[in-house]
Amino acid sequence: MINRILIRLKIIQIVYAFYVNGSERLESAEKELFFSLSKAYDLYQYFLLLIVAVTNYAQRRIEAGLEKNFPTEEERNPNKKFINNRLANQMRENAQLSEFAGKLKKTWEDEDKLIRGLYEAIIESDTYKKYMASEENSYEEDRELWRKLYKDFVTKNDSFDSFIEEGSLYWNDDKDLIDTFVLKTIKMFKEENGADQPLLPEYHDEEDRVFASRLFVKAITNEDYYRHLISETARRNWEFDRIAFMDIVIMQCALAEMLSFPNIPISVTLNEYIELAKCYSTNQSAGFINGTLDAIAHRLVKEGKLNKKDLKNTK
Numbered sequence: 001m002i003n004r005i006l007i008r009l010k011i012i013q014i015v016y017a018f019y020v021n022g023s024e025r026l027e028s029a030e031k032e033l034f035f036s037l038s039k040a041y042d043l044y045q046y047f048l049l050l051i052v053a054v055t056n057y058a059q060r061r062i063e064a065g066l067e068k069n070f071p072t073e074e075e076r077n078p079n080k081k082f083i084n085n086r087l088a089n090q091m092r093e094n095a096q097l098s099e100f101a102g103k104l105k106k107t108w109e110d111e112d113k114l115i116r117g118l119y120e121a122i123i124e125s126d127t128y129k130k131y132m133a134s135e136e137n138s139y140e141e142d143r144e145l146w147r148k149l150y151k152d153f154v155t156k157n158d159s160f161d162s163f164i165e166e167g168s169l170y171w172n173d174d175k176d177l178i179d180t181f182v183l184k185t186i187k188m189f190k191e192e193n194g195a196d197q198p199l200l201p202e203y204h205d206e207e208d209r210v211f212a213s214r215l216f217v218k219a220i221t222n223e224d225y226y227r228h229l230i231s232e233t234a235r236r237n238w239e240f241d242r243i244a245f246m247d248i249v250i251m252q253c254a255l256a257e258m259l260s261f262p263n264i265p266i267s268v269t270l271n272e273y274i275e276l277a278k279c280y281s282t283n284q285s286a287g288f289i290n291g292t293l294d295a296i297a298h299r300l301v302k303e304g305k306l307n308k309k310d311l312k313n314t315k
Contacts, residue, residue, distance in 0.1 A: 001044055001181050001200035002037050007212045008253070008272055009173065010036050012280065015219050016249045026220055033216055034209075039170035040178065041202045045100045046108075047182050048091060048199070050154065051146055053108030054122070055088040057115050081132055086142040086191060093195040114159060121153055139191040147186045155179040173279075211261070219256040226255040233295045234288075246281040247289055254293055259306065266297055266308045 014033045018024055024032075062083065065075030091097060101107065108115055122128050131145045154160060155176075164171045181200055189197055203209055219226075230251050231240040254273040258266060270293055277285040300306035 001041060002203050002208060004208065004211060005272065006040060006174070006177055007037070007208065007215070008257075009177075009276060010040070011212065011216050011219065012249060012253055012276060013173075014216065015253060016246060018220065019245075019249070026217065029220070030213065030216055033212065036170050037212065038202070039168060040174050042100070043164075043168075043171050043174055044178050044181050044185075045097060045199070046104075047154070047178060048094075048097055048185060049101055050108055050118075051088050051150070052092045052097075053111075053115055054119055055083055055085060055092070056109070057119050059083045061119075079132055081137075082128070085145065086139045087146050087186065087189055088142070090189065090191070090194065090197060094197055094199070095195050096199050098195075111163070114163060117159065118153060122149055125149075125152065127152065143186060143189060147183060150179075150183060150186065154182075214260060215253065215256055218260045219253045222256060222259075223252060226252045229255060229296050229299075230292060233292050233299070243288075244282055244285060247277065247285050250277050250281065250285075251289055251293060254289075255296065258293075258297065258308075259300070262308065270294065 010033060014029055014036060017032075018026075018029045062075075062078045062080065065071055065078065068075060127145065127148050131141070134141065161175060164175050185200055227240070227248065230243070230248060234240060234243060250273050254269055257264060257269050257273075270290060273293070274286045274290050277289045281289075297306060297308075301308070
């Protein structure tokens, strides 16, 4: 699940913090990087459990209706299709999610207002009403319901964004990417896998862990060389001490990747860090970073210090 987009994002955050904090050792900062990445995986599992939490809340609502002294006809004979949703119940029984839930100090059940608001929005939706009225009774329909509900009511939801910001320092800025992983996971669930349905692995393979470690260490240990390149290239139009510090960090990480990973095309590196600049720095940063890194890349090729076939595509 932890892909290189997330790794780059976390490295920029931790490198920035490394300089701002000033007193951290490199080894400690690297541990912080991997802890931050592990917390992103926790967030992924936590949002899968949201499906279970909403289903449990719906179950409690039905039970409360039945316990009334004078329940309505609808309360006496509730439509249980939603609480019997196969995907939701499969997630409740999932071995990995159950193990994760057992370690949580704080669960979705502690967020009653948030869950209630989500449930009430869901039951007013056309998606929910169409599902409940449908005579179809299939796993595929159940799975598709939650794919639509998650996409419509959890992604781009200000309430959940605020919850994430307040919940953990390590979760800031992660949710948009985590949402894509949750939706991918919903689509890959299969009924026949039951409680043993595998989730996305924390890392695709060991190579991504190596990438994270090496990129982080190179970005810090080769700081002087990378900043020298940035300063010499940018000074024609901009003094180094006037460059936004976040821009320096982004370019420092980009140069570490460019020079340390010969198999990653320059175009990929440039595109990834330009997108990060749009999110984390000033409005002018993307163009400035693109131009500066492109000029450095051409210089390094000319000096024989960089050999990448796709350089021509950066112009």
